[in-house]
Each structure stands twice: as C-alpha cells, then as structure tokens.
Amino acid sequence: MIKHLSAIFLAALLSFSAHATEAPDALVKRVSGEVLDIVRQDKDIRNGDIQKIVALVDAKVLPHFNFQRMTSLAVGRDWRSASAAQKTRLQSEFKMLLVRTYANALTSYSNQRIVFRPFRMRDGETEAVVRSEVVQPGAQPVQIDYWLELADGQWKVFDVVVAGISLVTNYREQFAREVRDGGIDGLIASLAAKNKSLEVAANNRTAR
Numbered sequence: 029m030i031k032h033l034s035a036i037f038l039a040a041l042l043s044f045s046a047h048a049t050e051a052p053d054a055l056v057k058r059v060s061g062e063v064l065d066i067v068r069q070d071k072d073i074r075n076g077d078i079q080k081i082v083a084l085v086d087a088k089v090l091p092h093f094n095f096q097r098m099t100s101l102a103v104g105r106d107w108r109s110a111s112a113a114q115k116t117r118l119q120s121e122f123k124m125l126l127v128r129t130y131a132n133a134l135t136s137y138s139n140q141r142i143v144f145r146p147f148r149m150r151d152g153e154t155e156a157v158v159r160s161e162v163v164q165p166g167a168q169p170v171q172i173d174y175w176l177e178l179a180d181g182q183w184k185v186f187d188v189v190v191a192g193i194s195l196v197t198n199y200r201e202q203f204a205r206e207v208r209d210g211g212i213d214g215l216i217a218s219l220a221a222k223n224k225s226l227e228v229a230a231n232n233r234t235a236r
Contacts, residue, residue: 158176
C-alpha cells in the first residue's frame with residue numbers, strides 16, 4: 029500500500045514555498061505550478077538524476093513540512109516513550125524516507141495535472157485542508173487532501189490524505205509493528221535500512 033501511495037504521491041512534492049501571508053490554497057497552487065515547470069523543463073530530473081531531484085525536494089518541500097508533528101503522528105502512542113535522542117533519530121530517518129520516496133515518485137512524472145477544489149477558511153483558524161485531484165492520462169483522477177497548520181506565522185503540512193488514506197495513519201500501522209518486534213531502536217534501525225536501500229537503488233538507476 030505504501031509503495032502504491034508513493035507512486036501517486038507525486039502531487040505532494042508539488043507544494044509549498046515560504047510566503048506566510050498567502051492563504052493555504054494560494055500557496056499550494058502557486059508553488060505547484062512552479063515545481064511542475066521545473067520538472068517539465070529539466071531533462072536531468074525527468075531522466076532520474078537523483079541529486080537534482082533531492083535538491084528540488086530540499087528546496088521546495090522540506091522547509092514547509094512539520095516533520096516533528098508528522099513523525100509523532102506516524103509513530104503514535106510509542107512516541108511518548110521515546111527518549112529525546114530517539115525522537116531526533118526517528119524524525120531524521122522518517123524525513124529521509126519521505127524525501128527518497130518523493131524523489132522516486134517524481135521520476136514517474138508524466139503530464140499529470142492538479143485540479144483544486146473550492147477552498148474556504150474562517151478567520152482565525154489555524155488548521156486548513158486544501159483539496160485537490162491529480163488528473164493522470166489514461167487513469168482515474170486521484171484525490172489528494174493537504175492538511176496544514178499555521179505555526180509561528182507559517183503554514184506547514186502535517187498530513188496528506190491520498191484517495192482517502194492518511195499518510196501518517198498508513199505509516200503508523202507499519203511503525204507499530206516494528207516497535208512491537210524490536211522497540212524504538214528497532215524502528216530506527218528499520219528506517220535506516222530502508223533509506224539505505226532506497227539510496228542504493230537510486231544510485232544504481234543513475235549509473236545506468
């Protein structure tokens with residue numbers, strides 16, 4: 029299921045730059061267009077240049093995700109029992125997993141379009157949902173909802189729901205199994221191994 033979500037999850041890459049006064053939907057729409065333009069024009073990215081892809085993710089995506097909240101939601105109740113050092117490692121490894129997953133998904137770009145639904149938000153609200161559909165040639169549209177929160181004057185994403193399935197909830201089930209089998213350190217080791225595997229696979233594709 030996670031592999032399936034990551035392939036569709038291209039749209040989650042196509043979001044978020046730092047203009048805190050923008051409404052959440054305006055922010056997502058504007059930067060989606062900017063990133064799509066980069067992908068369309070950069071042959072290296074379309075050919076799978078992992079260094080360029082990761083650099084694009086670093087520049088356009090990472091600053092605008094709340095990885096601490098995402099990680100705590102994904103780990104669930106086991107987050108409370110983790111030490112400060114373990115929480116730092118979990119957040120770092122989970123962030124890298126998402127970067128590698130999104131980078132791999134970005135190489136599968138093939139003229140997808142993002143259509144946004146009407147957006148409304150009451151004054152003073154600090155959480156918002158931006159709803160969209162990814163229109164793919166020869167396939168059914170896929171609904172993607174971005175959950176954002178306003179913190180320290182900036183809107184940041186803390187969850188993405190793809191076709192009705194929450195990213196953090198989907199990972200929570202997997203992470204809970206890892207913790208049951210090997211504790212928090214076992215989960216950290218599992219994430220580190222997965223990241224290493226994704227890195228090797230990406231390097232092998234680039235070398236070909």
